Amino acid sequence: MTMMAFAPAKLNLFLHVIGRRADGYHLMQSVFTFLDYGDSLQIMVTPSSVIRRTNDVPGVPEDADLVIRAARALQMASGVSRGAEIAVQKKIPMGAGLGGGSSDAATTLLALNRLWQLDWPNQTLQKIGLSLGADVPFFVGGRVAFAEGVGEVLTPIAVPTWWYVVVTPKTHVPTPFVFQHPDLTRSTPPFKIVDFSATGLANYKNDLQPVVLKAFPEVATALAMLSEVAKKSVFGARMTGSGASVFAAFESERDAREAYQQLSPKITGFVARGLDKHPHL
Structure with a gap:
């Protein structure tokens, strides 16, 4: 079974730093919105447990790729015996503040949740996502949101589709x-x-x-x-x-x-x- 999946870019419409926790993480308030511009993923379920990327992504070793890390984290948490082959076509610039890696990871979680027929609620996927990056829960949650905490406390909010x-x-x-x-x-x-x-x-x-x-x-x-x-x-x-x-x-x-x-x-x-x-x- 194969799925073509879209990983949208995001924007922070504003970002306020309101404090700092004892562990060094910063507390913030922001509004995240999605764009109809993003990366493309092709995900194919395999009968073996191996998870691998089928193409090169310049500057991103496979084991460091959030896509692979997300897939392996979901596999470990669920105990599923199947694997996946994933091709990543990058369009979102890396290191640009547009959430490309986090979006790819979230889309991987959402897609494999269906392909592996786990049917886990988004809240469960968000917990896995938070271990990968502070922005991942937003992408998994899937709604324009007012973000607080370190970015993981999300409240859906209405923003014009500018x-x-x-x-x-x-x-x-x-x-x-x-x-x-x-x-x-x-x-x-x-x-x-x-x-x-x-x-x-x-x-x-x-x-x-x-x-x-x-x-x-x-x-x-x-x-x-x-x-x-x-x-x-x-x-x-x-x-x-x-x-x-x-x-x-x-x-x-x-x-x-x-x-x-x-x-x-x-x-x-x-x-x-x-x-x-x-x-x-």
Whole structure:
């Protein structure tokens, strides 16, 4: 049995760091949304217990690939005797703050849950996902969400399905570098979810952005260029996650594509529409 599965990219519409736990993990508030842009996975169930990737992914050894780790974690937790062969076609830039690896892992969990006929609830899959990465439970949960804790406390929330221009500068921003930086703001006052309004996103920010802009001039340049053409955007241009990607939201596809066309042809980016849920729910 074989399944073709889509792994959507995500954006953090804002990201506030509101504290730090005793174990060093940072507490946050954010809104995660999906994009109709992402990676493709082909997953085939095999009678043997072997789980393997059938193609190379540049820069990602098979044993370190979150897809393989997710499949093996689900196999171990369930005790299933079957295996899987998985091909991964990458489209989401790696290390860009778009959740590519986490999305691939979540889609693997969702797909194998069906292919192996486990029929486990998403909450169980989310627990496995959290052991792989803080963003994985969001992708497994499958709904646009208000995120708290370290990103694992998720409340479904309604956000308009805007169109987005996403630009990814040719640089890699290591997430640990950002969160360990002494200049990172860690004390943004928390607010209640009932006080959140998508129409007021201009009043929210990404606390990681100042640190990244100062340390990575390529991101600062990309943000400045996108800001220049994003005059019709809903709340201006900003960074997603810990970068390096920056984005701007637009009410219409026409406005988004007009803005994208004004960017330099040397810019790496894309136009995508927001999704209110994961395609494989």
